[in-house]
Amino acid sequence: MNQYLKSLLEKNSAFKDPRVHMFANIQLIRSIELLISEKYEEQIFRCPVHLSIGQEAIAVGVSMHLTLNDKVVSTHRSHAHYIAKGGDVFRMLSELIGSPLGCCKGRGGSMHIFDNSVGFMASVPIVGSSLPIAIGLALAEKNLNSKNLVVAFIGDAALETGAFYESLNLAALKELPILIVLEDNGYSTFSNKSVRWPASKNVRETIQGMGVSYLQGNGDYVEDVYKNVSKIISRVRSNQPILLNLETFRRYEHCGPNLDDKLGYRSKTELESYLERDPLKILEDKLVASGVVSKIIIEDLVNDIDGYVKNSFMSMKIHNNNYLAEFKASH
């Protein structure tokens, strides 16, 4: 878990409930993404960003099962995966502004986030191409007899690439400890699945037919995600590759800081469905309604997390300015 969140959650015994951990993780990701969205027009984040807003429950529900030594491979939409795996907010924001203090020393930007100190091994923005690397990581873990597993987050469009099928075949052939988490948000940029997949496509049969186990579930309810992963994770650790297919909703535009409702490629009904699907709101309502934590405590938690993200941003700016000043003085 993210180090800041860990210390925050240790402060109050009311925070022991794992559902509060889930909430705090989603809130942290949400606060970061909203900050990026808000500050983007300042032109400080000078790289393409693919925000995770709406899709956070999957990253969190999966990653809460992972140890530090388990490995994660992500895509162009990597922020949620990185933070949920225990990534550092300062280092991620620094990477987005191209600072040498970033997790890739400013060489990778948002689309190539990597931090092996938390087992976050690579983000690969060429769709589908992350899977072969995940296969290699998993084969290494198996050869080393480590009991660590590899999680590869992919989107629905990955199922249109050759790399996906080549990798699935290898996962089954080599019996690898790999969990492929398919985040199906229904869109590749602006294109709905209906123009990319035949109506007759059967994902379950496709995956199972290749010798990989398959489980399908809801990606909006973080508790559901968590429970589904509970069912299968020990099987993955004993070298049974599994694909977990979860439906989710990408709230923002494919690439960039804005909502893109006005473009009209998603119907009004579809967009309004988000009101019922927002993972953060769903969980918050549930926590309050079931009396796990009070509305006031939730507000305190949100304020703390939001404040931390804003402070990280300020601190990142200061550190970066200091670095630039030193750099200029020494050149």
Next chain:
Amino acid sequence: MSLTYTQFINKAFDESLRDDARVLLFGLGVGDVGAVFGSTANLQSKYGSDRVFEIPLSENAVTGMALGLAIQGFRPVMMHQRADFSFTSAEQIINRVAKTAYMSGDIYKVSLVIRMIVGRGWGQGPTHAQSPHAIFSHIPGLRVVAPATPMDGYHLMKESIYSNNPVIFIEHRWLHQTVEKANNEIIMPNINEARIMKSGIDLTLISLSYGVIECLKIAEVLGEFNLKVEVINLRSIQPWDKSTVIQSVTKTKKAMILDTGHIEFGLTGEISSVLYSELFNSMSHPILRFGLPMEPTPSSAALAIDHYPSIENMLQKIKIHFGFKFDLKDAIKIFVDKFPYKTKHQDQPDVGVIGPF
């Protein structure tokens, strides 16, 4: 003990697998009866199928898998029996393998060898005879090497396996039957350095891979006319050994470059550009370049004769271009007598050159 090139590669694999448990070998044919032209013979039975193994026909994913293994500390060697098949994995090689160390802020060390065998002759044709050294040399983050002799193959393979960078290992099929005596007294240059195969003062011939064998033949023929030709075996293509080449041409004032790839946008242009920049006023003649024309390699043996630069043709061009006084007919006769073609089609390797090199 004399060994063929293939046996030397096998020895390099065998010793690396024996010495370092992190070394893995895989590719199409690695574990089958052909054993990649014999180069991986007996290794699977000796080291087990976890370390030496056959792959599915998924070159793209297997390249990414090799990268995943490399960033976990393994030293994989992946191989293609024809370099042309590596193009199915261009995405992994160019976007992933080449850039991973850089994008990680140099935290990852990618020790990965991709061995690519270049075909020629006997109808190999458009998609089984390409030498992609220039293509991969254009990609920052990749090292490209191309041995020319059996001992070169042995040393470069071992250095590539132990390198902390991804190495594209370009290997000409026509080298496989060349023979050289194992000689521990020869001190081989390191992976970045060229090797002067023959010293001379009248002309520098620069080449790589099988082209070096052809240059040695040219040098031997011209030697009969008292022309002292220096032959440079580049060995490493990316980076290439500029100082050795510049030093040689400074001395001879004349350079010929022979490429096993196409002339345009390739190795000959790159080397020429540096030589012209460095030695613009001191060369006596413009650089003479040989390589493949801008057409796919034909399958037909008859057409292939004109596609590859022949030694007869190169001798003629060398004479005219540099104004050497030797008799061309005599030179060609000497060449044909010394290195007789095995077939009239000229599409099989001539194993007439045997080391020590």
